[in-house]
Amino acid sequence: xxxxxxxDRPPAPLPDAATAVGLYRTMRRIRTFEDxxxxxxxxxxxxxxxxxxxGQEAVAAGVCTHLLRTDYITSTHRPHGHAIAKGIPxxxxxxxxxxxxxxxxxxxxxxxxxxxxxxxMPPASAIVAGGVxxxxxxxxxxxxxxxxxxxxxxxxxxxxxxxxxxxxxxxxAIWDLPVLLVCENNLYGASxxxxxxxxxxxxxxxxxxxxxxxxxVDGNDAFAVCEAxxxxxxxxxxxxxxxxxxxxxxxxxGHSRRDRNKYRDEQEQAFWMARDPxxxxxxxxxxxxxxxxxxxxxxxxxxxxEVQSALDYGEQAPQPEGPDALCHVFAEDAQ
Ligand SMILES: Cc1ncc(C[n+]2csc(CCOP(=O)(O)OP(=O)(O)O)c2C)c(N)n1
Numbered sequence: 277x278x279x280x281x282x283x284d285r286p287p288a289p290l291p292d293a294a295t296a297v298g299l300y301r302t303m304r305r306i307r308t309f310e311d312x313x314x315x316x317x318x319x320x321x322x323x324x325x326x327x328x329x330x331g332q333e334a335v336a337a338g339v340c341t342h343l344l345r346t347d348y349i350t351s352t353h354r355p356h357g358h359a360i361a362k363g364i365p366x367x368x369x370x371x372x373x374x375x376x377x378x379x380x381x382x383x384x385x386x387x388x389x390x391x392x393x394x395x396x397m398p399p400a401s402a403i404v405a406g407g408v409x410x411x412x413x414x415x416x417x418x419x420x421x422x423x424x425x426x427x428x429x430x431x432x433x434x435x436x437x438x439x440x441x442x443x444x445x446x447x448x449a450i451w452d453l454p455v456l457l458v459c460e461n462n463l464y465g466a467s468x469x470x471x472x473x474x475x476x477x478x479x480x481x482x483x484x485x486x487x488x489x490x491x492x493v494d495g496n497d498a499f500a501v502c503e504a505x506x507x508x509x510x511x512x513x514x515x516x517x518x519x520x521x522x523x524x525x526x527x528x529x530g531h532s533r534r535d536r537n538k539y540r541d542e543q544e545q546a547f548w549m550a551r552d553p554x555x556x557x558x559x560x561x562x563x564x565x566x567x568x569x570x571x572x573x574x575x576x577x578x579x580x581x582e583v584q585s586a587l588d589y590g591e592q593a594p595q596p597e598g599p600d601a602l603c604h605v606f607a608e609d610a611q
Contacts, residue, residue, distance in 0.1 A: 279495065282492040282493060282494055282524055285494075285500075287497070287499070287500070287560070288493075288497065288499045288500040288502070288503040288504075289499070289503065290396055290499055290560065290561075290564055290566065291341075291359050291499065291502055291503070291506075293398035293566050293567075295341060295502070296499070296557075296561060296566050297566065297567055297571075297575075298341060298557055299334075299337045299338065299341055299498040299499070299557060300498070300554070300557045300558065300561060300567075300572065300575065301319075301336065301575050301579070302336070302337040302340070302341070302360065302361050303333035303334060303456070303498060303553060303556070303557060304335070304554060304575055304576055304579045305360055305366070305579045305582065306329060306333045306337070306356070306357045306361065307330060307333055307359045307579075308579040308580055308582075309320055309356060309360060309366060309369070309582045309583050309586070310328045310329055310330045310356060310357070310363060311330070311417060312583045312584065312587050313326055313328065313356070313373065313587075314326075314529070314533075316328075316373075316587060316591075317533055318533075319560050321376070321591065322374065323375060324386050324387060324388075325387065325388075325532050325534065326373070326387040326532070326533055326535055327353050327354040327358075327388065327531065327532050328354070328356065328527075328529045328533075329356050329357035329358075329388065329527070329608075330527065330528040330529050331462070331496075331525060331526050331527045331528035331529070331548070331553070332354075332357060332460055332462060332495070332525045332526075332527055332553075333357055333498075333553050334495060334496050334497060334498035334501050334523075334525065334553035334556075334557070335357075335430070335458065335460050335495050335501055335523045335525055335574045336357040336358050336360070336361035336430070337361050337498050337501075337502075338498045338499075338500070338501025338502040338505055338523075339428050339430075339456065339458055339501060339502075339505040339506075339509075339521075340358070340361035340362050340363075340368075340428070341502055341505075342363075342502075342506050342509045343362065343396070343426070343428060343509070344396075344512075345363060345375070345395060345396055346396060346425055346426070347396055347425055347426050347428070348396045348397070348398075348411075348414050348418070348425070348426070348427045348428070349362050349396060349397050349426075349427065349428045349429070349430060350397075350398065350400070350401070350407030350408075350410050350411045350414070350427070350429045350430065351390070351391065351397065351401075351407060351429075351430050352400055352401070352402070352404070352407060352430060352431055352432060352435070353388045353402040353404070353569055354432070354527075355387075355388070355389075355390040355391065355399070355400035356369065356387070356390060358390075358397065358400070358430050359380070359390045359391065359395075359397060359400075361417075363394060363395050364380055364390070364391075364392045364395045364397065364576055365380075365586075366582060366583060366586035367585075367586045367589045367590065368380040368392065369390060369585050369586070369590075370586040370589060370590025370591075370593075371383070371589065371590040371593040372385060372386060372387075372390060372590075373386065373590055374389055374590045374591055374593060374595075375595065375596065376590065376593035376594055376595060376596070377593075377594065377596050377600055378593040378594065379590075379593070380392040381399050382603070382604060383596055383600075384604055384605075385399050387401075388400065388402040389402065390435070391400075392394075394439060396594035398410070398414075398584070403440075404431075404432070404434055404435050404438055404465075405431055405435035405436075405439075405440040405441040405444075407429055407430065407431055408429055408431060408435065408440055408441045408443075408444030408445065408457070409440050409447070410429075410444075411427045411428075411429030411444060411445060411448075411455050411457070412443075412444040412447040412448050412451075412452060412453060414427045414455075414457065414498070415427045415448060415451075415453030415454050415455040416451060416453055418453075418454050419451070419452075419454060421514060423515070424513055425454065425505075425513075426454045426455070426509050426512045426513050427453075427454065427455045427456070428454055428455075428456045428458055428460045428509070429444075429456065429457050429458060430460060430488050430507075431457070431458070431459060431460070432459070432460050432461075432462060432465060433459060433460070433461040433462065433463070433464075433465060433470045433474075433478070433479060434464075434465025434466065434468070434485075435459075436459060436474070436482075437473055437474070437478050444457075445457060445483065445486050445488075445518075445520070446486055448486075448488070448517075448518035449486040449487045449488050449517070449518060452515070452516075452517035452518070453517065453518055454513060454515070454518070455512065455518045455519070456505060456508050456509055456512060456518065456519055456520075456521060457483070457488075457518060457519070457520045458505070458521050458523065459479055459480075459521065459522045459523065460495065460519065460523055460525055461479060461495065461522050461523065461524045461525065462495075462525050462526055462527045463524075463544075464527070464531070464539075464540075466531045466535075467531065467535070469538040469539075472509035478522065479492075479522045480492045480520060480521075480522040483520035483522070486520075488517060488518045488519055489508065489511075489519045489520070490519065490520035490521075490522070491504060491519075491520075491521060491522070492522040492523075492524060493521065493522070493524070494521055494523075494524060495522075495523025495524045495525030496524075496525050496526070496548075496551050496552070496553040496556060497553070497556060498553060498556075498557050499557070499560065501521075502520040502522055504521055505521060508521060512531065518553075520601065525553075526548035526551075528549065528552075538606055543597065546609075558572055577587045
């Protein structure tokens with residue numbers, strides 16, 4: 277099933293060279309981190325479970341390239357890519373995965389609740405669509421006390437039919453909140469194909485009925501996501517209210533690490549695997565002579581070294597002592 281791709285459009289223009297290369301670098305850092313985490317997890321070195329982001333890198337990179345550290349995002353049970361794109365240091369993320377107090381949530385969140393208020397990312401909510409009402413609340417607070425600040429709210433196609441999405445989207449619309457609702461339509465909610473739970477193929481079409489601009493882009497094309505998100509976020513910053521961006525993409529991995537991924541159509545998988553977001557970006561950067569092959573290879577090598585150092589740091593970071601388990605569970609002054 278490849279019909280979920282947006283209709284053919286001319287390719288989005290490349291942004292300026294620094295932004296274009298930055299998008300590739302962010303995607304490479306995400307991919308390399310996720311591949312490293314996968315290996316550690318398979319070897320039994322990371323506790324709990326992990327939901328991975330390989331294949332969706334263009335969405336996080338394309339949206340977050342427009343965000344300042346003082347802007348906000350909300351995330352999902354699949355938060356690693358969003359956290360990296362928002363600027364959380366890889367070491368803090370790795371320490372979090374290993375449950376260390378040096379982690380970005382001091383080891384209390386783990387993979388599914390990655391975040392760091394310092395970097396404008398409250399710990400991710402693993403409740404499907406849970407981030408949408410939170411983004412509406414954050415958007416309201418931005419509008420009231422920090423005008424010019426924006427919120428990007430990431431969620432999956434599985435969240436789209438959850439009531440929380442609709443309540444949150446409606447509040448964003450009626451209050452003209454500075455929120456970009458980013459639907460990562462990776463074609464599956466766990467193992468359920470998007471066409472089994474939506475009568476019409478374009479989620480953006482339904483979202484527009486809330487009275488906000490809504491469009492669908494090729495979510496594997498970082499430059500297309502960057503262009504559309506840039507327009508929507510500039511409007512939000514200027515007081516123009518919310519938008520909805522449907523990014524059609526594909527996760528290259530199963531839903532969680534226990535998912536053996538047996539429910540996918542072979543043709544569909546082959547189609548999307550041939551459209552890797554990093555390969556697409558790489559080809560266009562070379563085609564337009566924005567960078568050389570050697571420069572791209574240097575970016576890849578730097579990402580590999582950074583990720584290895586982060587995972588080493590995380591694995592060797594101290595583990596919590598007994599009493600640490602009770603810290604940050606209750607408000608300190610309420611104890
Ligand atoms: C309210 C709620 N219902 C069910 C679940 C169990 N659950 C976790 S992830 C998931 C699928 C989510 O699909 P989607 O939003 O499309 O995100 P994706 O996993 O594809 O990134 C489900 C049903 C949950 N965490 N929260």
